[in-house]
Amino acid sequence: MTCDATRSLLTDYVKDELTRPESDNVASHLKICEACRTQEAEIRENFGLLRLAIGPTPAPAPAVWDRINDAVDDLEAAPARVSAWVWRTFAAAAAFLIAASAFSLFGPSDPASTVPVARLERVGEGVAVYRASGGGREAMKPGASLAMGETLTLDPGAAAVFAIDGVGRFRVAGGTTLRMADSRTIELHSGEVIAEIKPSARGFRIVGPQARAVVLGTLFRVCAAGGRTALTVASGAVTFANGEGSIEVHAGYQSTAAAGAAPAAPLELAADAADWDLFASLAPAPLVRLELAAATPGKPVPFTLVLTSDAPTLVESAISERTYVILTLEDPAGARRLVRLSASDLAASCDLPARNGLVSIDRQNRLVLKGQIPALDAPGSWTASALFASGGREESWAGYAESAVEKLEVKR
Numbered sequence: 001m002t003c004d005a006t007r008s009l010l011t012d013y014v015k016d017e018l019t020r021p022e023s024d025n026v027a028s029h030l031k032i033c034e035a036c037r038t039q040e041a042e043i044r045e046n047f048g049l050l051r052l053a054i055g056p057t058p059a060p061a062p063a064v065w066d067r068i069n070d071a072v073d074d075l076e077a078a079p080a081r082v083s084a085w086v087w088r089t090f091a092a093a094a095a096f097l098i099a100a101s102a103f104s105l106f107g108p109s110d111p112a113s114t115v116p117v118a119r120l121e122r123v124g125e126g127v128a129v130y131r132a133s134g135g136g137r138e139a140m141k142p143g144a145s146l147a148m149g150e151t152l153t154l155d156p157g158a159a160a161v162f163a164i165d166g167v168g169r170f171r172v173a174g175g176t177t178l179r180m181a182d183s184r185t186i187e188l189h190s191g192e193v194i195a196e197i198k199p200s201a202r203g204f205r206i207v208g209p210q211a212r213a214v215v216l217g218t219l220f221r222v223c224a225a226g227g228r229t230a231l232t233v234a235s236g237a238v239t240f241a242n243g244e245g246s247i248e249v250h251a252g253y254q255s256t257a258a259a260g261a262a263p264a265a266p267l268e269l270a271a272d273a274a275d276w277d278l279f280a281s282l283a284p285a286p287l288v289r290l291e292l293a294a295a296t297p298g299k300p301v302p303f304t305l306v307l308t309s310d311a312p313t314l315v316e317s318a319i320s321e322r323t324y325v326i327l328t329l330e331d332p333a334g335a336r337r338l339v340r341l342s343a344s345d346l347a348a349s350c351d352l353p354a355r356n357g358l359v360s361i362d363r364q365n366r367l368v369l370k371g372q373i374p375a376l377d378a379p380g381s382w383t384a385s386a387l388f389a390s391g392g393r394e395e396s397w398a399g400y401a402e403s404a405v406e407k408l409e410v411k412r
């Protein structure tokens, strides 16, 4: 089997959707081809995260639906609905967000002009959004406008929504730096932008360090971090291109681009009938820290999950049917296992005052969850990471937040 033939089947291979003979052919090629194995590992990584994110998901409470629907009704243009899968794929994309680095592909910046391009609509409470032009840096409030050539920077944990007349709305995540190159181009230096573009704004571009996304009329998300530019399309289609190649990414697909390589073939994301509005919640995602106790084979490993936030974020004070934790464990041989923990497996300890079952966490006020990793069978070096997911309730935060990957040495 050739590399090309193998690669055309790799996604289905990973999804276990090939016939037995096809699957055997791919497996035997992978045994002898390191390049294809690397590609397989990358697809598995993406799918592992996606599957993990897509698994049984808590449904948002009716009040959250109302809030989402209100937000959608507020949109000027025909409301573009966002499927739940887009929201969930953010867990996958979070993997790319971990090591947001600075990029220098854009060359010298043009001097900022005074022509207003974008208008800041909303800013998350208690968090800072800055604009920079020339040497200055100035905090921005809702209503402020951003001129051509100016740079927008968000503190970690911040969130903001801005609009460009005739183009659409953009939700910007904490830690993002972007520049208004002109009224038709945003340069995304690092971080994450969700764009909701009017049909008339065909040709609008978000240029990431490794690739550019050109709008064909759509709702999509661009994320630049960890040496990759990732594109997820919720509706419509986007051309994703760099010097190495160009592909069209349609609704329900995701592609990534690394430096020196054409954008990867789009991966299909699981469809879901439910609608979410990406603009609904501006609270920053909790920061999740996983602390592990020492481990011996055959014994469960106690762990602690500490949830904090860069700005006040409402989360449920106990694990409910709308929240859960997924552990990703990798054994010394590199095999991955997902463990889903729910209310009966986890104890929340929290001395914060709960209002209606919700607590507000921030840098000081934290929610601590305690549980056990099921017995580990093999001695050696394991890794573990935790994903905290919440379907949200009333005004609480909804989404996914992941911990860093922690090493776990299992002693004989």
Ligand SMILES: [Zn+2]
Pocket: 002, 003, 004, 006, 029, 033, 034, 035, 036
């Ligand atoms: Zn090959």
